[in-house]
Amino acid sequence: MIKVGLVGATGYAGQQLLWILNMHKETEIKFISSNSYEGKEISEVYGNYKKYFDKKLISQEEAGTKLDEIDVLFMALPHGMSEKLAGQALKSGVKVIDLGADFRLDDSETYEKWYKVKHENPEINKQAVYGLPELYREKIKESSIVAAPGCYPTSAILAAAPLLKKNLVKTENIIVDSKSGVSGAGRGLKTESLFTEVNENFKAYNLFMHRHTPEIEQEMGKAAGKEAGVIFTPHLLPINRGILSTLYLDMTEEITEEEIYKIYEEFYKDDYFVRISRELPEIKNIKNTNICEIGIRADIKKKKIIVVSVIDNLIKGAGGQAVQAMNIMFGLPETEGLDYLSMYV
Numbered sequence: 486m487i488k489v490g491l492v493g494a495t496g497y498a499g500q501q502l503l504w505i506l507n508m509h510k511e512t513e514i515k516f517i518s519s520n521s522y523e524g525k526e527i528s529e530v531y532g533n534y535k536k537y538f539d540k541k542l543i544s545q546e547e548a549g550t551k552l553d554e555i556d557v558l559f560m561a562l563p564h565g566m567s568e569k570l571a572g573q574a575l576k577s578g579v580k581v582i583d584l585g586a587d588f589r590l591d592d593s594e595t596y597e598k599w600y601k602v603k604h605e606n607p608e609i610n611k612q613a614v615y616g617l618p619e620l621y622r623e624k625i626k627e628s629s630i631v632a633a634p635g636c637y638p639t640s641a642i643l644a645a646a647p648l649l650k651k652n653l654v655k656t657e658n659i660i661v662d663s664k665s666g667v668s669g670a671g672r673g674l675k676t677e678s679l680f681t682e683v684n685e686n687f688k689a690y691n692l693f694m695h696r697h698t699p700e701i702e703q704e705m706g707k708a709a710g711k712e713a714g715v716i717f718t719p720h721l722l723p724i725n726r727g728i729l730s731t732l733y734l735d736m737t738e739e740i741t742e743e744e745i746y747k748i749y750e751e752f753y754k755d756d757y758f759v760r761i762s763r764e765l766p767e768i769k770n771i772k773n774t775n776i777c778e779i780g781i782r783a784d785i786k787k788k789k790i791i792v793v794s795v796i797d798n799l800i801k802g803a804g805g806q807a808v809q810a811m812n813i814m815f816g817l818p819e820t821e822g823l824d825y826l827s828m829y830v
């Protein structure tokens with residue numbers, strides 16, 4: 486059994502991860518932590534856990550004293566809070582999987598610029614592997630610390646990678662137009678997340694300044710082997726979970742839609758969690774699953790390719806992807822604990 490600890494278990498990402506870990510056949514949950522519910526049972530915070538799983542929430546400080554009990558530490562904290570405990574865990578020989586943004590950017594200066602937080606120990610960031618299994622499976626296998634990708638970046642990078650790797654699209658101005666459900670904003674109280682603000686509404690936010698921009702640019706640039714410029718426009722959808730991203734790409738040479746489909750099918754042929762679809766993807770087809778579904782349309786005359794991708798932000802965009810990485814790190818089948826019952830309506 487893999488012994489796991491989870492800090493930030495009471496956030497939206499953490500509670501989803503905990504549910505998956507509890508269903509996983511090869512994991513034993515040793516501790517879970519919270520900032521404001523210390524001493525409470527998880528089922529007192531999330532009623533869906535009643536009768537399925539219970540454990541008392543401990544503080545983050547106490548979690549730090551229990552590292553000798555675990556093989557892997559999952560962290561689902563607000564950004565800027567993972568470095569110290571991650572460092573302690575690594576020193577104790579514990580593997581780390583961080584769901585936040587603290588170790589996703591290769592360059593500490595870029596991280597500081599976008600997140601306004603300084604890496605106190607940049608060596609930890611240097612060790613971290615970007616935890617997108619479809620692109621970095623071999624590196625994840627060997628790593629001690631994995632930075633699980635952001636939810637929006639997961640949908641965008643998987644949608645563009647096959648074209649970027651073959652240099653079939655220009656990289657200067659890739660448009661990523663994304664829509665997310667409200668759970669992407671976390672469980673903390675904010676006026677913008679109130680029912681009355683979100684319900685029957687639809688809006689764009691953080692144009693040209695969303696923190697996921699450098700992450701998408703970094704990974705698209707690596708896939709293309711040259712710098713990538715991304716125009717990322719996120720929107721808030723009045724639904725609980727799910728992301729739909731539409732990418733607008735300029736062809737570098739004439740290529741048909743059928744040829745592009747063949748490239749995607751070949752690229753992802755060994756990736757259980759990526760589904761290439763002839764129909765345009767819809768959120769309801771992947772909700773509650775670890776699947777990223779991708780659909781493509783191309784117009785040779787306009788020299789444009791439009792790629793649409795959908796994920797469940799809390800699963801492929803967070804807890805599911807983190808467990809996929811854990812399975813790889815510990816030599817388990819990648820799908821272990823991640824075969825979901827998808828509910829269409």
Ligand SMILES: NC(=O)C1=CN([C@@H]2O[C@H](COP(=O)(O)OP(=O)(O)OC[C@H]3O[C@@H](n4cnc5c(N)ncnc54)[C@H](OP(=O)(O)O)[C@@H]3O)[C@@H](O)[C@H]2O)C=CC1
Nearest residue numbers: 493495496497498519520521522561562585669671672803
């Ligand atoms: N929501 C999503 O779709 C995704 C989230 N992520 C990332 O996962 C991490 C957690 O996100 P999410 O679950 O949405 O966030 P939430 O706000 O819902 O949860 C934050 C978690 O961190 C705990 N925490 C510990 N210290 C603090 C503190 N000082 N202030 C506030 N919270 C604290 C909270 O404890 P308590 O409950 O006791 O307050 C809670 O368990 C973030 O880094 C986020 O960017 C990544 C991908 C997708």
Ligand SMILES: CC(=O)N[C@@H](CCC(=O)OP(=O)(O)O)C(=O)O
Nearest residue numbers: 585586635636665666667669670
């Ligand atoms: C809808 C919504 O508010 N989404 C969040 C996504 C942030 C998130 O989850 O952050 P990481 O994936 O980087 O951890 C936002 O736009 O800030």
